[in-house]
Amino acid sequence: xxxxxxxxxxxxxxxxxxxxxxxxxxxxxxxxxxxxxxxxxxxxxxxxxxxxxxxxxxxxxxxxxxxxxxxxxxxxxxxxxxxxxxxxxxxx
Amino acid sequence: xxxxxxxxxxxxxxxxxxxxxxxxxxxxxxxxxxxxxxxxxxxxxxxxxxxxxxxxxxxxxxxxxxxxxxxxxxxxxxxxxxxxxxxxxxxx
DNA sequence: GGCTGAGATCAGGCTGTGGTGATATCAGTT
DNA sequence: AACTGATATCACCACAGCCTGATCTCAGCC
Numbered sequence: 486x487x488x489x490x491x492x493x494x495x496x497x498x499x500x501x502x503x504x505x506x507x508x509x510x511x512x513x514x515x516x517x518x519x520x521x522x523x524x525x526x527x528x529x530x531x532x533x534x535x536x537x538x539x540x541x542x543x544x545x546x547x548x549x550x551x552x553x554x555x556x557x558x559x560x561x562x563x564x565x566x567x568x569x570x571x572x573x574x575x576x577x
Numbered sequence: 578x579x580x581x582x583x584x585x586x587x588x589x590x591x592x593x594x595x596x597x598x599x600x601x602x603x604x605x606x607x608x609x610x611x612x613x614x615x616x617x618x619x620x621x622x623x624x625x626x627x628x629x630x631x632x633x634x635x636x637x638x639x640x641x642x643x644x645x646x647x648x649x650x651x652x653x654x655x656x657x658x659x660x661x662x663x664x665x666x667x668x669x
Numbered sequence: 670g671g672c673t674g675a676g677a678t679c680a681g682g683c684t685g686t687g688g689t690g691a692t693a694t695c696a697g698t699t
Numbered sequence: 700a701a702c703t704g705a706t707a708t709c710a711c712c713a714c715a716g717c718c719t720g721a722t723c724t725c726a727g728c729c
Contacts, residue, residue, distance in 0.1 A: 486587075490579035491687075502658045504665030508706060521688055523707055542696050542705055543669055550659040557652035564646035566594045571642075573596030577635055577675095583717080600676060613718060615677055634675060634726050669705095 486556055488532050493517055494525050501535060501548040508544055578648055580624050585609055586617050593627060593640040600636055 489495050496515050500506060508526065512519050526546060529535045534552050538545045581587050588607050592598060598606075604614050618638060621627045626644050630637045 487582035490582035502655050504662040506667045507669055510667055548659040550656045553652055554656035557649050560645055560649035563594050564642045567640040567642040570596035575598045575602055577599055577601055
């Protein structure tokens with residue numbers, strides 16, 4: 486969840502949502518350093534948000550839709566819960 | 578979005594999802610300092626995630642379900658987009 | 670008016686973490 | 700095997716953001 490908080494990581498995730506891409510694409514599209522992108526990709530990889538697929542000399546990254554969807558559902562449940570309890574004001 | 582990344586803020590949001598509560602409730606339930614909670618509430622307020630409702634001497638906070646739901650929908654759209662483009666591998 | 674208790678605000682310290690540069694690895698290619 | 704280009708890893712610095720402690724405001728109450 487907190488992984489999507491970083492602007493560059495969010496950018497990477499948005500790019501990957503448009504289809505699997507290799508690191509060079511992400512570096513070119515974000516304009517960030519290769520080291521930087523790679524570091525963020527490692528964080529996303531360890532969290533299971535993206536999956537790495539070596540393809541010859543390149544490494545393709547694929548966004549794991551399930552993980553994103555799970556986060557979305559958690560937020561949705563929170564919103565629903567909030568709506569259901571609008572009148573449950575606790576007394577001091 | 579990145580507001581929910583902080584553990585304490587996430588805790589506060591979860592508590593508020595169970596119904597509007599005043600600052601003293603949040604302070605008691607989270608075990609955090611009053612200053613700390615108040616600071617986080619300000620951040621959430623400025624982002625429109627929560628709304629403050631003065632009630633006599635107290636201040637009740639209410640979670641804005643719309644904002645949470647909007648975030649959830651954005652994530653959902655991202656996941657859907659990722660699913661739709663699983664085979665759109667870009668060439669290097 | 671003076672007091673008390675809830676809450677907001679501010680200044681400072683400290684830690685976590687993102688960015689950078691240099692280096693290591695590893696797969697093709699000659 | 701030597702070379703190149705893609706990617707990963709590491710060490711370091713710098714800054715943002717969290718936490719705390721102290722102070723300020725404001726509402727209700729005596």
